[in-house]
Amino acid sequence: MTPLDLPAINARLRACHPLVQNITNTVVQQFSANVLLAIGAAPAMFDHPADAAQFARIADALLVNFGTATNGQLLAADAAIAAAAGAGKPWVLDPVSFGAGDFRTQRIRQVLARRPTVVRGNASEIMALAGTGAGARGVDATDAVEAALPAAVTLARQTGGVVAVSGATDLVVAILHGQVRVARIAGGSALMALVVGTGCALGSAVAAYLGAIEADRDAVGEARFDATVAAHAHFALAGSLAAERARSPGSFAVAFLDALYETKPADFSRAKIALETRDQP
Secondary structure, eight states: OOTTOHHHHHHHHHHHOOEEEEEOOTTTHHHHHHHHHHHTOEEEOOOOTTTHHHHHHHSSEEEEEOTTOOHHHHHHHHHHHHHHHHTTOOEEEEOTTTTSSHHHHHHHHHHHTTOOSEEEEEHHHHHHHTTSSOOOBTTBOOSOTGGGHHHHHHHHHHHSSEEEEESSSEEEEEEETTEEEEEEEEOOOGGGGGSTTHHHHHHHHHHHHHHHHHHHSOOOTHHHHHHHHHHHHHHHHHHHHHHHHOSSHHHHHHHHHHHHHHOOGGGGGGOEEEEEEEEOO
């Protein structure tokens, strides 16, 4: 598989149906599960402390999202992360509302220290995680995506993984072979911000794409970067298509799920992606 061969990555996902364990917020569980089914993955909302670790060893990938975290989910996340890491499974951290409360902020910092495969958030969350911003206003970003690029580089260096920033034009950042690699993915629709769960479900989709390539081979570095770009490209393509069919949030949500399902490997050749490689600052 050549770098950024997005059609092949999507075809791989649809062929292997990766199983994704979601420890995520209650607001988005059903929507995230439907998104995973639409893109060709299998969702599982295993978030009980008693069996979260056991399931993490079975799943192909794990998502951790503390949007409405209960004490049980926090314990489940700790156990699942340890099990996934021990089994060499990829996992995604979505730092929802980082900086909005002291306890939440402390717990997300603890999880970040365990070096997630991918960190995915909005610009304000990523900047606050890197110590260069105050955080989001609730779940809403108050900073521009491009302003978060230095913070994303900092986090990529700190975690050794991939960092994704979602917005009007998404950023995906990794440090590969001593250089910073950046992908900018355009597309989507402004209506995506008016449907609860699109950002959180994107985290689930990233986990699915990571699980798909891990099932195929020992995927590190470029492969994980490419898989993260593929997930964002899938959402951008589907968002653009859904916007052609719907003009309001309710109908857009339905159209978006349909578009995710209908997007096929060949469609990824239309993805609007700009790649850049730069020296580390």
